[in-house]
Amino acid sequence: MIELQENQLVGKGLHREVYVHPDDSSLCVKVVVLRGEEETRREQAYYKLLQRRNIVWDMLPQFYGVVETNKGEGAVFELIRDVDGSVSKTLEYYLQSAQLTEQYSQGIQHSLQLLKDYLLSQNIITMTIKPKNIVYKKQDEQSGLCVIIDNIGNSDIVPLSSYSSFFGRKKIMRKWTRFIASMAKHYPDNQPLQIILSGF
Ligand SMILES: Nc1ncnc2c1ncn2[C@@H]1O[C@H](COP(=O)(O)OP(=O)(O)OP(=O)(O)O)[C@@H](O)[C@H]1O
Numbered sequence: 001m002i003e004l005q006e007n008q009l010v011g012k013g014l015h016r017e018v019y020v021h022p023d024d025s026s027l028c029v030k031v032v033v034l035r036g037e038e039e040t041r042r043e044q045a046y047y048k049l050l051q052r053r054n055i056v057w058d059m060l061p062q063f064y065g066v067v068e069t070n071k072g073e074g075a076v077f078e079l080i081r082d083v084d085g086s087v088s089k090t091l092e093y094y095l096q097s098a099q100l101t102e103q104y105s106q107g108i109q110h111s112l113q114l115l116k117d118y119l120l121s122q123n124i125i126t127m128t129i130k131p132k133n134i135v136y137k138k139q140d141e142q143s144g145l146c147v148i149i150d151n152i153g154n155s156d157i158v159p160l161s162s163y164s165s166f167f168g169r170k171k172i173m174r175k176w177t178r179f180i181a182s183m184a185k186h187y188p189d190n191q192p193l194q195i196i197l198s199g200f
């Protein structure tokens with residue numbers, strides 16, 4: 001049983017809280033705080049499938065199983081950090097300021113292209129892709145990696161796309177197109193972002 005400390009909270013979404021693992025600062029522990037059991041079950045099932053398929057984990061955190069914590073069952077993942085050691089910030093954070101987007105636009109643009117290619121080449125199926133569920137792992141001023149930290153998997157009753165890269169590709173392209181369109185719509189005043197998106 002591990003003890004999660006409030007001062008080790010790295011982030012929270014609508015359903016989960018994420019803490020630095022008390023025994024290993026390269027890991028994080030995610031605990032459900034509000035009706036996230038179903039999503040967690042789907043996520044873990046999908047991770048098992050990816051592990052069996054032996055994918056590369058460049059733009060997806062590794063999953064290391066579940067542990068008992070003082071806040072209930074926790075799922076252990078790789079904690080994504082920038083090169084300087086600080087916990088990577090979400091893409092949402094970088095898009096909320098046009099000035100920040102501008103500063104990192106080269107890296108953001110390139111990392112989005114890399115992410116798209118990665119999802120297609122590894123046939124990784126996502127639910128809706130959102131900037132709050134991607135962290136930008138900053139390498140230096142010009143480069144970084146977009147890592148998807150939430151909302152992967154497949155809720156189809158017959159999840160053909162999980163097993164067939166033919167159907168997978170169609171689904172990934174559809175999700176990607178919606179992702180690009182939703183960012184364009186959500187940040188109309190972010191000019192540097194609009195320029196990045198026009199390349200997709
Ligand atoms: N592996 C990780 N590395 C770095 N930061 C992370 C990681 N996983 C989560 N985070 C941070 O914690 C926040 C919440 O995590 P997560 O998105 O998994 O929670 P959630 O409750 O499932 O979210 P949602 O509201 O999308 O359902 C993220 O937005 C991100 O800032």
Ligand SMILES: [Mg+2]
Pocket residue numbers: 013014132133150
């Ligand atoms: Mg999330």
